[in-house]
Amino acid sequence: MFSIVLNIIGTLLHLYVTARLYSIDAIRSRIPARAWIVGALLVWLVYFAGVRIGDEALDWRWWPGQFALTWLGILFVMALPLLAADLLTGFGFWWRAHAQKVRASAAIAGLLLAAFALFQGMRAPVIVEQEVVLKNLPQALDGTVIVAVSDIHLGAQRRSAWLARRVEQINALQPAAVLMLGDQVEDNPVGEAQLAPTLRALDAPLGVWAVTGNHEFYGDAETTVREFEEGGVRWLRDRQVELAPGLVLAGIEDIGAAMRRGGSLTGGLARTLSTPGGTATILMSHIPAGAVIDEARARGVDLMLSGHTHGGQIWPFSYAVQSRFPKYIGAHDIAGMTLYVTRGAGSWGPRMRLWQPGEIIKLTLRAPR
Structure with missing residues (x-):
């Protein structure tokens, strides 16, 4: 069809x-x-x-x-x-x-x-820098750098050689952790021997973490997960980890299928996060659906990171994307929670963007003054 x-x-x-x-x-x-x-x-x-x-x-x-x-x-x-x-x-x-x-x-x-x-x-994605205050972040973690990258869409258009150049960009930012926000592949697993060593070249003391996006499930998602795990990437599929003392990182499975079926969008989030616990919390969710945003705020998330929208990719499709996802690009204050929706490092369909290029996000975490 x-x-x-x-x-x-x-x-x-x-x-x-x-x-x-x-x-x-x-x-x-x-x-x-x-x-x-x-x-x-x-x-x-x-x-x-x-x-x-x-x-x-x-x-x-x-x-x-x-x-x-x-x-x-x-x-x-x-x-x-x-x-x-x-x-x-x-x-x-x-x-x-x-x-x-x-x-x-x-x-x-x-x-x-x-x-x-x-x-x-x-062109190479640009680096966009953002400072985020997390109300419960310990002073010892003030200035921690997190790099977030989404929608790289590895496949026919982009292979491990392209990813290697993005690894160089990311490592130059000296991140404590790297977060991959979904749609790591176009659909099918990459199937390249160079993928694992390319991913292992990411230098992040607190680890490289990923969540699934809708495109992972257009192919063999479990094989894709294993391919990235061989490169040292750890997946958060409706679970959380303590990234550092006083800082929790959570990730939920992609909700694209639930959106298409009209199912619950917040079940994974409910399984992953309890009620607010006074700990600085970062949530990775590929799709910035309104229900997930509201539930994340209610559960005490300080910073929610999403992709999926590509920032509209080619104008004037941005207006159609915004009608579906009102918070479709950039940073937003959601009653004290910061939501950042990245336009992604890659693209879908034609390798074109009008107007803005792809991006990689450098997030500097700040403790309250």
Whole structure:
């Protein structure tokens, strides 16, 4: 069903963008109609095949799948200014003397936007620093650095070599602990011998900890868990640990399946945390669902860390994401609890981001003054 939807949307966008581009005199006067149609048809066939083949395999089938996702992203971004130009000119019936210039300018803007989105999606994630006061944090832990990373989506697009560069970024921050907030994989286990040594290179005295995201369960989640465990990653699946004296780290299993089925979203949290106990508590929950946020605050969590939303990834999808998750990006004060929702280090679908790049979060914990 998902591939059918992608084919319909991609086909409509492809027809619209290629037709509007060929209506520009500078293009139509230089390229024969037959050549344009044949070229557009060939590109569409590759897109159609790529959607059907998918992007999971790492043999020759990898590139058409990647092309399909990237082409879909480019078409969407280019369609935005082209549609704006059509609305402004009444699809060429208004401002006829200027319609060509407006449409040509929109095409150039679309190309620039697509190039920028590709750059933002492929560049290294930026480091975002945040200080967080935990009301029960012991003075001895004041200044403790925690690094959080989410939505790396290892798979066909990103492999262990990409992760190794992120490990270098993280180690440069000298974290006491590294927290992986879910969607470590695109869906299937990574299946690379280099993964374990790459993960073991993370230098964090208080450990590397992870929770599951929805994408782990699109493939063989238990094999993925074992792969990361071989690299020294410890999973918090509806359980908590004492990260250091006076500091608790808790993590809950992903709630994506429960959201799809209409089940309880807070059962795992209830099993993991009791009522407030006067101990500084950090909670990892991949999806920033409202029910989980409210329950976490009620159970005395000081800092809740989530991902999943990608910050909308490609504008204007951010508005749709925000309608589902009102606290969809950045830091929020929830009646004394700090919620931080990261836009993630990787991406899903097209390797594009509009407007902001991926991020890795450096959190400096502060005790009350």
